[in-house]
Amino acid sequence: MSTRLFGEPVTRREDPRLLTGRGLYLDDLGAGALEVAFVRSPHAHARIRDIDVSAAIEVEGLVAIYTWEDLPGALAQPLPLLIPHPALTHGRTAYPLAREIVRHVGEPVVMVVARDRYLAEDACGLIQVDYEILKPVVGVEEAAQSAQLVHEGVPGNVGAHLVQEVPSDAGLGAREAIDAAPHTLSFRLDIERSASMPLEGRGVHARWDADDRSLRVHSSTQTSTSVRMAIAAKLGLPLPKVEVIAPDVGGGFGVKIVHPWPEEILVPWAAITLGHEVKWTEDRREHFVSSAHERAQVQSVRVGFDDEGRVLGLDVEILHDHGAYTPYGIIVPIITSTQLLGPYRIGAYRVEFSSIYTNTVQVTPYRGAGRPQGVFCMERTMDHIAEHLGADRTAVRAVNFIQPDEFPYDQGLIFQDGRPLIYDSGDYPESLRMLKELIGWDDFPARKARAAAEGRTIGIGVGCYVEGTGVGPYEGGHVQITSDGRVHVSTGLTSQGQGHETVFAQIAASELGVPMEMVSVVTGDTRRFGYAVGTFASRAAVMSGNAIALACRKVREKALRIAADALEADPRDLEIVDGEVRVAGTPGASIPLATVAVLSNPLRYAFDEEAARATQFAGAASYDRPPVADGEEPGLEGRDYYSPIRSTFASGMHAAIVETDPLTAEIRILRYAVVHDCGKLINPMIVEGQIHGGVAQGVGGALYEKMIYDGHGQLLNASFMDFLMPYATEVPLIETAHLETPSPLNPLGIKGAGEAGVIPVSAVIASAIEDAEGIRIDRMPISPSDLFDLRRAATG
């Protein structure tokens, strides 16, 4: 069998367990654990006057009730502000349990532990919290203008304010460049809230070993290493006494990168305090009102351009609604404001955002993480320019593209990782050419005319994006070959369905020259690998993939050195094929990696027959050097880290054809085409799957998904009955084509792919509906009712 597995559509090794019900998700653990439920605030803004638990005490099976006053030490302090930024002048985070004030519906107030969840909820229902209701602040524009404050000491509800400006080559500021431009346009865009909404919610299980004084926590998280450090810090435990494991995780999409959630420190604390396993499994309503949302922004755009549509100046002001707290800092609006530029060379750019508190669920990254809003802004701008000039929409994009010979291309901004926004590689003209061919762009006018003749309304739309992926600071990989020839790979970041066990095994098998079935991969388990950042920002393949490749190269080099000794050959003449080290071109001169692993560990004791080869009387030894040479370690294993100088930039372009119903305004996607460039593909089947899923979430965001808050801060659609996510019937066939411009930044030449699919979809669908209807689409999502109203307004 060939060991060249990198680049092959290998089927997933996760699947056999997940297909037979043998996956282990959070709530599958801890049979017999005590279970937790929370009393959560029913009000968006209120002062807690009193909490009366007396009626709940009688509930059979009740174990404990905790409020903020019960929390010791650092646990009683506000949760960490994970990503401080100088522009986040008024960062605020919640207490694990509310202290005096609640600031959104769903904020945890009382924690109840009982024999099972039913009983814990019974007790919650009997706890009386007396609230003094305060005036809530809802809606980002209302909040920015309101005298009513979400937090005392945060004037104007402004958590952060940031301006970034890149002058033109001639030194003009964006506003000057726009004023001097032959054409100018200005408009406003609105994007609603959506959310990650993984089908498995959050969950935490903790077990305290009182004899060993150690804690083992499972959490449905995107970062087990950082949860571990947060727990150790909050509970005052020595780090080596805390281990955190992400089990099988039922989707993340961003929301599970936030940590520590209140529950992630409260549940372990309760387990220690009660001396019993404790578990909390989030239910769907809790997920809606107490985890995190994303997307909502209001954007004001001014653009100046020349007769060909070349953008000379772009000025964007963004109001970003970050909800009640800012644990994840201002990453989302930073990404919006930087990734807005997409594949374009913009004359002069100015972007200003204000990140605003409201009495709603906090806003943290959801797949795309601010990019869908930025791309919506830029692509609507391109379409408006084309409309103004009467030009083809793809032609306007093409004149603005960064050209293939302009890389590395410095956009002159600071990206979300605090490092320069410099694109490493790409080929945008080729990508557009492929997309136009795939969707049949040039033939569309004829198709549209034919449809019109049949009384049908169809339209075509396009959208382009660039996505910074593989952000640092680092990830690591550890690779060990044991004396049975098995290869054990571990990395610290976590998995939520991306197929990491498969792709990392492909990388290791390819690098080491071993059959894939000899490789096993562990992710997100701090017992195996303690240093990691986490899974987000389309970074896992780039970061851990390269770290594992580098670790494999170390191991390979060591294996060749040891094998060369044993075979009395020059290491440069050796190759590894099918798990055997052999002298290239000399049949019979070979040694299995398993034996190399035995020889790598000089032994005194022969614990089995194979091990006898490495014992001290087994063969000729050099008396001039110690059994473990200077700078060497016993064992055939290696650890390495990949820490990139900056992010690598993937890109893509999407097009769609939609049909709108003349009577009902129903919107149907007839075709959806994707051209995608994530550098070299490790596993094309898995990359396609990532794109499919992203596009489906994008369709949700474009046409259906919207968190509807009323003026009291009540989330009116906090269930799957009312928050509409696409079923199979709502997602069109997705046609894909791949372009590969390898990244020069990393050894494997890869770029991230996880978020790509979702990024331009709202822009593409808006573009297509606008083309079909001839009505400006400046707000997403758009429902049939919205379109119906727009039609009415347009016809007066």
Place this chain on the structure above:
Amino acid sequence: MHEITLTVNGVLRQAEVPARRLLSDCLRHDLGLTGTHVGCEHGVCGCCTVLLDGEPVRSCLTFAVTVDGRDITTVEGLADSDGPLSPVQRAFAECHGLQCGFCTPGFLCTVTALLRDNPAPTDEEVLEGISGNLCRCTGYQNIVKSVHRAAEIMAEEP
């Protein structure tokens, strides 16, 4: 508390449950069959779908006491524990019809019943057949492919 007897994946099982115990909780926590997942607990996502006397039902909307004496198949029972995967399970693996795997048991049960009743469904019938199950990872593209592939496998291996 109520004593109930269920035939689950061909095995007679007994449990003592309060009247309000959901079938999903009974399967998962009383009988230890955690392959059935719970995504919304209000009957929309379909993750908890099991076969009740062969028909797909939402186990999160079913009280365990109401199915006393009935026959239930969960994802753990779609193939023999030491035998090969069922055609539907195999097709999902071949076609990359799952990512995180959380919704997958519900899809597998739904599709197993769908193909039993309609061994060669059209595209339209497949979409209709799986339109009661949410998946947040795959965009359904490869799930649809998996259903067609499973039909093919079943036709090849009667």
